[in-house]
Amino acid sequence: MANTFELIAAVTVGAGGASSIDFTSIPSTYTDLCLKVSTRATGSFPQGFMILRINGTTPGNVVNRYLTGNGSSASSSVISNADGSAAQSQGATSTASTFSNGEWYIPNYAGSTAKSISSDSVSETNGTTIKASMIATLSPATTAVSSLTIVIGDDGSGSLSNFAQYSTAYLYGVKNA
Amino acid sequence: MAAGSTYTPIATTTLGSAQASVTFSSLGSYTDLIVVLTPIRSTSDTNTIFRFNGDSGSNYSATAMYGDGSTAASYRLTSYGWLNAGYTTTNQQTQIVQIMNYGNTTTHKSVLVRQSNTGSAAQAIVGRWANTAAITSVVFSLENGTNFATGSTFTLYGIQAA
Numbered sequence: 141m142a143n144t145f146e147l148i149a150a151v152t153v154g155a156g157g158a159s160s161i162d163f164t165s166i167p168s169t170y171t172d173l174c175l176k177v178s179t180r181a182t183g184s185f186p187q188g189f190m191i192l193r194i195n196g197t198t199p200g201n202v203v204n205r206y207l208t209g210n211g212s213s214a215s216s217s218v219i220s221n222a223d224g225s226a227a228q229s230q231g232a233t234s235t236a237s238t239f240s241n242g243e244w245y246i247p248n249y250a251g252s253t254a255k256s257i258s259s260d261s262v263s264e265t266n267g268t269t270i271k272a273s274m275i276a277t278l279s280p281a282t283t284a285v286s287s288l289t290i291v292i293g294d295d296g297s298g299s300l301s302n303f304a305q306y307s308t309a310y311l312y313g314v315k316n317a
Numbered sequence: 318m319a320a321g322s323t324y325t326p327i328a329t330t331t332l333g334s335a336q337a338s339v340t341f342s343s344l345g346s347y348t349d350l351i352v353v354l355t356p357i358r359s360t361s362d363t364n365t366i367f368r369f370n371g372d373s374g375s376n377y378s379a380t381a382m383y384g385d386g387s388t389a390a391s392y393r394l395t396s397y398g399w400l401n402a403g404y405t406t407t408n409q410q411t412q413i414v415q416i417m418n419y420g421n422t423t424t425h426k427s428v429l430v431r432q433s434n435t436g437s438a439a440q441a442i443v444g445r446w447a448n449t450a451a452i453t454s455v456v457f458s459l460e461n462g463t464n465f466a467t468g469s470t471f472t473l474y475g476i477q478a479a
Contacts, residue, residue, distance in 0.1 A: 144474070145324035171329075171472065172353060203435040207384025216384025218435075247355050247411050248470060256355060256409040258433035274384070274441060276433035278408060314353075316329040316472040 157302035168250040170313030183301030185231035186269040198223040225277035227261035235265035249285040329472040335464035347475030360463040366399035383440035403432030410434035419452040
């Protein structure tokens with residue numbers, strides 16, 4: 141029986157943290173990509189964000205359409221000039237030992253059409269600053285996705301930070317045949 | 318004992334020309350099903366919808382929440398003739414439909430839908446088909462009866478519990 145949900149690469153951030161998590165030389169032999177992450181930032185803020193960049197670029201024309209819940213209300217917004225697909229993450233001042241969970245799904249990543257991405261993430265801390273988000277992303281990139289880079293930052297200021305030790309990211313390839 | 322594959326492609330379709338519907342009728346013997354769609358509409362914006370076993374009766378209900386970029390909201394559909402996989406435009410988009418325990422003959426069938434379309438919304442839907450029959454076919458179409466555009470893709474996976 142064909143195995144069609146295969147681990148391509150795994151990253152665990154070591155002591156000292158990392159400014160980004162990178163997947164390079166992604167083979168074009170799958171149909172879809174699925175990226176599952178567990179993350180926390182080293183920066184002194186409670187609520188962070190992540191951006192998934194395609195092929196190392198920061199094009200500034202990626203669209204993210206958000207549905208977000210924070211424990212008391214739900215909201216929606218759209219950002220049309222992003223550098224990549226967004227997701228939520230914890231910062232260093234959130235509850236100790238808590239890490240966010242997130243998943244990006246990228247269908248038809250090797251094709252020549254714009255890339256539609258589905259992003260689901262949550263930063264649950266049993267505290268007051270949490271977010272759960274579903275995000276629709278459209279990247280106008282029409283080239284095949286051959287590398288992915290995740291960066292993390294402060295949801296308040298927008299400044300970038302580092303991934304904390306023990307943050308993990310697993311990239312899977314999904315084949316349709 | 319080594320684990321076997323639990324995520325198996327059953328069938329896939331990439332439309333080479335505009336087409337009104339896509340049907341999966343050989344579902345195999347798995348625990349759950351996942352359908353990954355990237356539908357594009359041909360004529361006018363509308364919902365991608367799906368039905369089980371050819372049933373177009375008022376036997377479907379759903380609860381959804383969505384964000385369209387300015388408003389976060391929820392809605393319900395009761396006694397409908399189909400389930401909704403998301404509003405479909407000319408944008409590239411992703412719709413993922415999970416159909417749980419589709420082969421059992423004792424419970425109504427439940428589904429989870431996750432739609433990502435920057436042309437309409439980020440949306441999650443939970444749906445129910447009020448029928449205890451095993452699901453033997455799934456058909457996807459557009460609510461307004463027009464065609465899916467060339468390049469739309471539909472892939473069915475089987476998920477095995479053990």
